[in-house]
Amino acid sequence: MSRVAEHTDTSRTGSTTGGSRVGVRALLGLVALVAGAVPFLLLLLLVQEEWSPLAALDEDVAAGLNSVVDDSPVLVTVLQAVTDLGGNGAAILVFTLTTVFLLIRGQRRLAAFAATTGVGLAVLVPVTKALVDRARPVVAAPVSDLPSNASFPSGHATVSLATYGMLALLALPAVRRGLRPWVVVAALLVALAVGFTRLALGVHFVTDVLAGWALAAGLLAVTTAAFRGWQHDHHRPTELLDPLHVEPHARPHLATSGQTALPDGRRTVARLLTAAAALAATLVVLGLLVSAVLGDSVIGRFDRAVVEALTGARSATLTDVATAVGTLSGTPAFVAVSLTLVVVALAVTGSRRPVLFVLVTVLGELGLYFVVSRTVDRARPSVADLTAGLATNASWPSGHVAAAAALYGALAALVVTLARGRWRWAVLAVPVLVAPAVGLARIYVAAHYPTDVLAGLVLGTAWVLVCARYLLPGVRGTAGYPRSVAAPAPATADVP
Numbered sequence: 313m314s315r316v317a318e319h320t321d322t323s324r325t326g327s328t329t330g331g332s333r334v335g336v337r338a339l340l341g342l343v344a345l346v347a348g349a350v351p352f353l354l355l356l357l358l359v360q361e362e363w364s365p366l367a368a369l370d371e372d373v374a375a376g377l378n379s380v381v382d383d384s385p386v387l388v389t390v391l392q393a394v395t396d397l398g399g400n401g402a403a404i405l406v407f408t409l410t411t412v413f414l415l416i417r418g419q420r421r422l423a424a425f426a427a428t429t430g431v432g433l434a435v436l437v438p439v440t441k442a443l444v445d446r447a448r449p450v451v452a453a454p455v456s457d458l459p460s461n462a463s464f465p466s467g468h469a470t471v472s473l474a475t476y477g478m479l480a481l482l483a484l485p486a487v488r489r490g491l492r493p494w495v496v497v498a499a500l501l502v503a504l505a506v507g508f509t510r511l512a513l514g515v516h517f518v519t520d521v522l523a524g525w526a527l528a529a530g531l532l533a534v535t536t537a538a539f540r541g542w543q544h545d546h547h548r549p550t551e552l553l554d555p556l557h558v559e560p561h562a563r564p565h566l567a568t569s570g571q572t573a574l575p576d577g578r579r580t581v582a583r584l585l586t587a588a589a590a591l592a593a594t595l596v597v598l599g600l601l602v603s604a605v606l607g608d609s610v611i612g613r614f615d616r617a618v619v620e621a622l623t624g625a626r627s628a629t630l631t632d633v634a635t636a637v638g639t640l641s642g643t644p645a646f647v648a649v650s651l652t653l654v655v656v657a658l659a660v661t662g663s664r665r666p667v668l669f670v671l672v673t674v675l676g677e678l679g680l681y682f683v684v685s686r687t688v689d690r691a692r693p694s695v696a697d698l699t700a701g702l703a704t705n706a707s708w709p710s711g712h713v714a715a716a717a718a719l720y721g722a723l724a725a726l727v728v729t730l731a732r733g734r735w736r737w738a739v740l741a742v743p744v745l746v747a748p749a750v751g752l753a754r755i756y757v758a759a760h761y762p763t764d765v766l767a768g769l770v771l772g773t774a775w776v777l778v779c780a781r782y783l784l785p786g787v788r789g790t791a792g793y794p795r796s797v798a799a800p801a802p803a804t805a806d807v808p
Contacts, residue, residue, distance in 0.1 A: 352465070352526035355519050359446065359464055370517035374449040377512045382453035391509045392456065398472030398506035403433065405648055406475050409655040410482065416659035425539045425556070426478060432531050433474045437467045440527065449514055456513040466516045469524030470531075472506035473499075477532050481556055503528075573664040580782050587778040588676060592683050595767055599688030599708040602763050615761035619693045622756045634753040641716035641750050649719055650674050657726055666730075669783040670722055673776050677718040680771055681711045693758045702759060709767030710751060710760045717747040717772025725780040747772065 358366050381387050396402060407430035414423035438461070446464035461467070480499035484492050507525065510516040536555050574580055606612055639645055650670060657666035690708040720743040727739040751765035760768075 349526070349530045352523050352530065355523045355526065356444065356464070359444070359519055359523075366519060370449070370519055373511060373518050374451055374514060378451040378453060378455070378514045381512050382455050388455045388513070391512050394505050395468060395509035395513060397502060398468035398475070398510075400467075400471065401644065401648075403430070403471045403475045405651065406479065407433075409652060410479065413655050413659045414482075416656070417662075421539070422482060422556075425535060426482065428538070429474060429478045429531065429535045432535060433471060433528075436527065436531060437465075437470050440465060441467065446520070449517055451514040454514055456515055458515055463516055464520050465523035465527050466507065466510050466520040467524065468510050469503070469507040469516075469521045470528045471524075473503040473525050473528035474531055476502045477528065478535075481532070481536060485556065573668045575665070575783065575785055583782050584672065584676075584778065588680060588775070591771065591774055591778075592680055595680075595684045595709060595771060596687045599684060599690060599767065603688060603690040603708060611763065615763055616693070618762045619695060619755060619758060622752075623695050623758055626756070630756065634756045637749050637753040638712060638757070640746055641712040641719065646674070646715055646719060649723070653723060653726060657730075660730060665783065665786070666726060669726075669779055672783060673718050673722045673779045674715075676779065677714055677772055677775050680775060681709065681714050681768075684709060684767075684771070685711065690764070693761060695758045699757050699759050707760055708764050709771050710754050710764045711768065712754050713747055713751040713760075713765050713768030714772040714775075716750045717743055717769055718776045719772075720746050721773060721776035722779070725776060725784060729780075729784050743773075 381391065407426060410426045411423045411430070414420070414426060441462040441464065444464045445462045448458045448463045476499040480495050483495050487495060503525065507521040510521055511518065539556055602611060653670045654667050657670065658664070685706040685708060688708045689705045691705050692702065692707045724739045724743050728736050747769055748765075751760075751762075751768065754760045755762060755765060
């Protein structure tokens with residue numbers, strides 16, 4: 313009888329303890345929300361009241377930073393590259409890929425957390441901007457075009473902290489405890505860097521950036537508290553730097569197949585390096601032959617005739633089409649498609665091998681293009697072009713075409729390798745259609761000769777085939793969380 317009573321008392325104690333923990337978590341979530349909301353509301357009040365000390369600080373910082381960066385084009389370029397990390401395009405890509413990854417791995421609740429945070433961010437920023445409607449800074453020498461929307465709060469500051477803060481929250485339970493502070497620091501550094509670029513580019517005041525960070529902190533506090541309330545409580549103590557309190561069996565593991573990333577080790581590396589050297593040497597020899605020896609031959613005349621024919625047929629509609637097609641292998645598309653392939657392949661296979669395949673393919677193509685183009689040093693067509701900022705003597709081979717062949721060829725290789733059924737071969741139409749279309753567009757805008765395009769096709773196609781041959785053997789799809797990882801049993805009181 314005493315044992316039953318003791319068990320009952322212990323169960324009640326456990327229940328009470330679990331309830332107190334829920335209360336503590338709710339209190340912590342409220343504190344986090346207040347910590348973001350109060351600074352934001354205070355800044356909003358001071359901005360609308362035009363408090364003179366704060367207004368003077370805003371104006372002085374905007375003018376001071378503008379005077380530092382306006383004479384340095386290189387610094388402005390770096391600032392613009394960093395500020396893009398907090399842009400809408402980067403945020404959409406990160407939230408979408410994160411949600412897709414978690415759904416493929418079977419982590420539906422974490423996917424809902426990511427998607428909810430993204431949707432909240434998409435609604436919160438424009439609504440707040442529209443309600444406050446603050447004018448942008450006016451500086452003496454603008455180094456960036458002023459966005460058309462309102463200044464308060466900084467959308468980039470809000471987006472950067474919310475986006476990379478969300479990634480950090482998801483990553484914390486999946487990494488070793490010793491690495492967790494560094495994950496937090498990395499997310500904060502990105503947000504701080506993006507916020508600084510908005511000041512240095514002269515498109516925001518200090519108060520705009522501070523308000524953006526406060527707004528993002530409040531959003532993350534709300535979504536994190538909501539997620540934790542949704543989770544089933546097993547009465548485990550909350551670990552340090554694990555705000556989501558994710559159970560061990562529900563953590564977003566990145567790779568679980570146990571398959572080595574590099575098959576055959578050093579032998580594969582040697583084969584890849586040999587193939588790269590042979591491909592580069594072949595293209596260099598062909599490029600020097602075409603540009604320095606055969607310039608007045610049939611090949612040279614054919615090159616010039618095709619460029620002149622296409623430039624003579626220009627129209628507003630064709631120019632728009634060529635520009636749109638060219639974006640398929642431009643830098644934003646190159647980065648976005650590469651990241652998409654990496655994330656989806658990792659989620660589907662649970663192996664780092666396809667990730668290595670994508671990285672070696674795209675980075676190797678860039679390296680080969682750089683070596684060959686700088687060695688051959690062929691001048692671009694001597695007609696009016698529709699491009700800007702291109703290197704003058706880097707016509708052979710076409711970098712856009714090589715990138716398209718390698719990137720979309722990698723997509724096709726992964727689908728053919730991982731999918732089953734005859735339909736998977738239809739994906740070969742993607743590189744077969746996209747790469748030549750990009751080549752035709754590059755000739756139309758007078759960025760390349762036809763032989764440059766052919767060289768780009770050879771470079772991208774040959775390199776992706778080599779990478780697929782040596783890096784994809786043995787890769788199989790294993791989507792979903794591994795069944796070998798079992799959920800821990802709920803903690804219960806010991807019964808003597």
